[in-house]
Amino acid sequence: MxxxxxxxxxxxxxxxxxxxxxxxxxxxxxxxxxxxxxxxxxxxxxxxxxxxxxxxxxxxxxxxxxxxxxxxxxxxxxxxxxxxxxxxxxxxxxxxxxxxxxxxxxxxxxxxxxxxxxxxxxxxxxxxxxxxxxxxxxxxxxxxxxxxxxxxxxxxxxxxxxxxxxxxxxxxxxxxxxTDEDIWSRPPDYNQPVHLVILTHGIFSNLTADMLYLKESLESNVDDNLLIKGFDGNAGKTEGGVKKLGSKQGKYLISLIDNLLSQGIEIERVSFIGHSLGGLVQLYSIKYMLDHEKNFFTKRNIKPHNLVFMASPLLGILNEISFILSWLLDLGTLGKTGRDLTLSRSKLKGRALLDELPEDLHEFMKSCSNLIIYANIINDGIVPLRTSALLYLDYVTMDDVRALKHNKDNDNTDVGQISEENSKKDKNNSFKKYKQLVSLNFNLNNTRKRDKLSKKILRINARGSDNLTDSGSSTPIEKQSKASFNDNEDHENDDNNSVELSQEDAEDVDHMDDNTALQYSEALNLPPKASIVQSALNTIICPVPNQDYIINPEGREPVIFHDRFYQYNDIPVDEEVTGLFQKPKKQVRIAQKYHDELNWRKILVKLPPDAHNNIVVRRRFSNGYGWGVIDHLCQVFNDTNARPLERLKSKI
Known part of the structure; x- marks a missing residue:
């Protein structure tokens, strides 16, 4: 009984x-x-x-x-x-x-x-x-x-x-x-064109549980006929290397897409979202598909739409970790994946796999409607900012990043988003600092100390255009004009353009002493360097949202710190300047390849530890600090999914 x-x-x-x-x-x-x-x-x-x-x-x-x-x-x-x-x-x-x-x-x-x-x-x-x-x-x-x-x-x-x-x-x-199979089997309306979205999980991660919150948020909040899929066969196989992981996913995607098409289902466009190592894996899976059949997507009338990276080590982690950790990875910790992340050379081609990817996929990335990066500005020692944001960022007009170092454990720190109005505050002073920065970058006759400073500043700085409306939404206002660093016109009244110093200004900087040069570098808003050891500990003993945070949305602080378009003409790529770099030359070269004729939307987020898992909300509540990131991504999808006529109406 x-x-x-x-x-x-x-x-x-x-x-x-x-x-x-x-x-x-x-x-x-x-x-x-x-x-x-x-x-x-x-x-x-x-x-x-x-x-x-x-x-x-x-x-x-x-x-x-x-x-x-x-x-x-x-x-x-x-x-x-x-x-x-x-x-x-x-x-x-x-x-x-x-x-x-x-x-x-x-x-x-x-x-x-x-x-x-x-x-x-x-x-x-x-x-x-x-x-x-x-x-x-x-x-x-x-x-x-x-x-x-x-x-x-x-x-x-x-x-x-x-x-x-x-x-x-x-x-x-x-x-x-x-079951997880039931949850991941949500069908779209197959009578309408489908927007296929592929999710790719990261290191020591899995698709079904770890990408679940992202999947269901997109399905609930994006106004499009989404079919969300991903490959679950790589779970627990992180050490296999990017090539092996990407090849297995590529085979799955070829089979998935051709099977859908054989059933008469129209796939209008495809988007890719990768978290952490998943960003690299999805890139190689796309390379595998295109190697399998050139013009794979165009032959099937599928438009590549959003290519999204979330805290992905696009430049590897060679210059972001200690020598000992780099040495351990080179020896085989994490298997082939560890060697990929430290940019170890392939025995066959003599080049690092991550060095080849932006070249092999250059045309594909050009065909994508939107290239989007989400990166943690603090609290991520697993995939630090410089590699996840592709090196180049506008630290001159950015809000005070250094303040985050002193407040990074304070959930009430109000950072907010950079608005068009805020970025134009103290316009003359900001413009002067930027002119000095460009001078430091391109003056090749300085002392050794200033040369070292120039290299450091150059490889982390570029100009971006604000990407916020007055209401604070994510709808792009207008992409900035494509002005190169060698443009001789006077742009002092144009805050969206890069500049070249006048002869008089250049001579002033030429005679600048080392202490003055260092003061200019200190005027930049450089982020604090995250600790990989601390980040590893935070994945085990991580702060979790309290009940007030969970039940009171009005009390949460905004998590989007910086949201801008970066145009390829504004990235310093002169051969003379590239030759300055020594130790980080590999990462600089890869970063410049990713920016060659490509425009990126870079979104920096400020999250408490464990930021690397919070950014994708690995678990709905224990990683709830990242809810605002996923909400923002859903809005980005809604903005980019709108047809041209709909976008025009929304602006009107």
């Missing part, structure tokens, strides 16, 4: 990337208000000591009322969004489900949404077992799986309850269960 206090029970196994979702609905027929949810990680507790070898064998879980949305305040000021990011073997997660306006669906029907996600990151050969219960007496629920070794060997019912799994015994309760 079933215990009347236990209404539902389910046991399941989740592997790497595994997601189980439950939609709980309860029809209220009396004054009962006590409903409890209990989740237990029923892996062996002793496995905690070795969990880093093949695990970690922990679970993520969140429980939210039916009406919760991160950008809407809850109807009542109740703290009823619950999540646990580290449910370890033997541990439990107990929640009381409240019947109120936040959970009310209609009439007397109330509901909650629950996600249970595997946190395994290393291998696809291990799994985590869990036991889930719902009932009206928490004490009874605790007795069912009490103790560290209860119900370890079977997923069937036991002597305590004799219940069938995944079947509600209370007629007032209904439970709908979804």
């Amino acid at each position: 079933n215990d009347p206090h236990i209404w539902y029970r389910d046991k399941d196994i989740v592997h790497i990337g595994g997601v189980r979702r439950y939609h709980i609905k309860y029809t209220k027929q009396d004054e009962r208000n006590d409903i409890f949810f209990r989740l237990k990680n029923i892996e062996k507790a002793p496995i905690r000591a070795i969990h880093m070898l093949n695990g970690p064998f922990i679970l993520y879980c969140h429980v939210i009322p039916w009406n919760y949305h991160h950008n809407k305040p809850l109807e009542q000021d109740s703290r009823e969004v619950h999540f646990n990011n580290e449910l370890k073997p033997g541990q439990t997660f107990n929640i009381k489900l409240l019947l109120n306006d936040n959970s009310k669906i209609h009439d007397n029907v109330y509901g909650w949404k629950i996600d249970i996600i595997s946190q395994i990151v290393i291998t696809s050969n291990t799994s985590v077992l869990y036991d889930m219960l719902i009932g009206d007496d928490l004490a009874v629920l605790k007795k069912v799986n009490k103790g560290p070794f209860k119900s370890l060997t079977t997923l069937s019912g036991d002597s305590v309850t004799y219940m069938k799994l995944n079947e509600a015994s209370n007629p007032q309760l209904s439970v709908e269960k979804f």
Whole structure:
């Protein structure tokens, strides 16, 4: 006989990337208000000591009322969004489900949404077992799986309850269960042209769980007929190298696209979004497709649309990490992928793979409607700013980046977005600083110390155009005019153009002493360098949003720090200047290839640690600081998806 206090029970196994979702609905027929949810990680507790070898064998879980949305305040000021990011073997997660306006669906029907996600990151050969219960007496629920070794060997019912799994015994309760395969199978309207979006996960990551929030946000907020897919066969295989990972994804994409077309489905355009290492993997997958068949996309009448990188090491990490870490990667840590990231040369071609990609895909990138970068300006030592933002940024007119160093742990620091009005403040002073900067860049007859300064400043600076409307949205106002650094016209009144110093100014800078030159460099807003060790620790012990942040959207600070177009004519690419670089010459060369005849939209974000995972919202609540980034990306898609006539109407 079933215990009347236990209404539902389910046991399941989740592997790497595994997601189980439950939609709980309860029809209220009396004054009962006590409903409890209990989740237990029923892996062996002793496995905690070795969990880093093949695990970690922990679970993520969140429980939210039916009406919760991160950008809407809850109807009542109740703290009823619950999540646990580290449910370890033997541990439990107990929640009381409240019947109120936040959970009310209609009439007397109330509901909650629950996600249970595997946190395994290393291998696809291990799994985590869990036991889930719902009932009206928490004490009874605790007795069912009490103790560290209860119900370890079977997923069937036991002597305590004799219940069938995944079947509600209370007629007032209904439970709908979804697997990760169910969740990733959301179809578009196949009777209309499809916008195919390919998501690619990063290092020690997986598609199904780690890119889930991004997928569902795009589906819910982008006004287009999206079909979102990705390759899940690379999970746990990070060490294979960019070429191997990209080739496997490329084969998958060829099969996916041709299969869709064979069914009569029209793919109007395709977009690619890659997080971290996924940015490089998606680039090589595109190269594989084009090597397989030249003009792969044009022959199928598919327009490459958005190419998006989120904290991706496009220039490798050769100049961003310590010598010891670089040496370890070169020796084979992370396998071939580690050697790719340190720009090690290929034995066959004698060149680094990352050096070849921008050349091989130059025409493809030119065919893309939009090239977009999201990069962490602080708190990301895994993929630091200079490699994720392709080196060149306008630090002259940027807001005070250095202040972030002193406030990086203060969630209330108000950075905001750079508006057109703010970028023109103190116009004459800003213009003068920029003239001095260009002088330092191009004056080749300075002392050794000033030459060193020139190289440093040049490789991190370029001009960008503001990309904000008065309302603060992401709609581009106007791309700046294409002015080269060698233009002899007087642009002192044009804040969107690059300049060349007058002869008088150049002579003044020529006689500048070293201390004065260093003062000019200090006037720039250079970001603090992130610590890879600190970032690694932050992925394990990371600050998580508190309840005020979760339930009160009005109290959150903006996360978009800088949003501008960078035009290729404004990037210093003169051969004479390129010859200045010594140690970082590889990265400079790669960065210049990415900018050759290509215009980029660069979006810098300010997030608390763990910024590298927050930027993609790897987990919905523990990485909730990145919600604003994903909201911004959805808006970017809406802006770029609009047809020309629609864009014109929106501007009017």
